[in-house]
Amino acid sequence: GNCLTGDEFSKMSDEKAADASRELNILSRAKPLDKLRLVRLLKEKGEVVAVTGDGTNDAPALNYANVGLSMGKTGTAVAKEASDIVILDDSFTSVVNAVMWGRSLYQNIQKFILFQITINVAALGIALLGPFIGVKLPFTVTQMLWVNLIMDTFAALALSTEPPRKSVMDKPPRDPQSFIITKTMAANIFTVAFLFLAFLVGLLVYIQKDGAISDYELSVFFTLFVLLQFWNIFNAKCLDQP
Numbered sequence: 001g002n003c004l005t006g007d008e009f010s011k012m013s014d015e016k017a018a019d020a021s022r023e024l025n026i027l028s029r030a031k032p033l034d035k036l037r038l039v040r041l042l043k044e045k046g047e048v049v050a051v052t053g054d055g056t057n058d059a060p061a062l063n064y065a066n067v068g069l070s071m072g073k074t075g076t077a078v079a080k081e082a083s084d085i086v087i088l089d090d091s092f093t094s095v096v097n098a099v100m101w102g103r104s105l106y107q108n109i110q111k112f113i114l115f116q117i118t119i120n121v122a123a124l125g126i127a128l129l130g131p132f133i134g135v136k137l138p139f140t141v142t143q144m145l146w147v148n149l150i151m152d153t154f155a156a157l158a159l160s161t162e163p164p165r166k167s168v169m170d171k172p173p174r175d176p177q178s179f180i181i182t183k184t185m186a187a188n189i190f191t192v193a194f195l196f197l198a199f200l201v202g203l204l205v206y207i208q209k210d211g212a213i214s215d216y217e218l219s220v221f222f223t224l225f226v227l228l229q230f231w232n233i234f235n236a237k238c239l240d241q242p
Contacts, residue, residue: 006030035061053079104164111159114185115236119229121193126200135204143222
């Protein structure tokens with residue numbers, strides 16, 4: 001059942017063909033409708049299907065697949081138009097590289113989200129709790145803008161431009177419907193943000209134990225907050241690494 005011809009496949013019922021498609025390795029002498037049927041049955045089973053092709057007869061399957069990849073050198077104009085990606089050098093190695101780059105880019109976006117939300121939760125928590133512990137403005141407006149414009153901008157560039165790693169290919173494909181913030185990320189965000197918040201609130205209580213808080217003390221408090229976020233960058237950078 002691992003090797004079928006197009007005629008054998010077309011004579012099967014949809015139920016049998018769907019079961020066979022899970023273990024099918026070779027579908028030889030397939031007609032365009034056979035290719036399209038195979039893609040449709042796999043998608044109905046919940047599979048994410050990629051199709052490579054270069055001819056006009058591949059166009060229906062290329063168009064219906066989740067990702068259609070046509071050959072840039074030998075592919076026809078119809079195949080290129082029906083596909084999502086054109087492989088310029090006609091090399092299947094480029095397909096593997098494209099998957100590696102795509103997974104790495106998605107992971108880089110997750111790293112930035114992890115960093116960004118952690119720092120925002122900590123900053124908002126301090127801004128909300130500050131007045132209750134006697135500090136009207138733990139952070140000034142200028143300081144908050146500095147954090148958003150300087151730290152978040154350059155941190156986003158640093159995390160989003162990390163080069164791809166081959167280790168991302170060792171992981172199984174993710175669910176296309178899954179939320180970009182995973183359970184591990186959510187636990188990391190709230191755990192680290194709570195630790196930051198507990199430390200910073202304790203620091204605010206300590207520096208105003210004499211009943212007053214100076215601009216110098218608030219500057220030291222802001223500097224420590226920034227240093228914590230530098231540590232948070234490295235924490236986010238290590239997301240999903242062993």
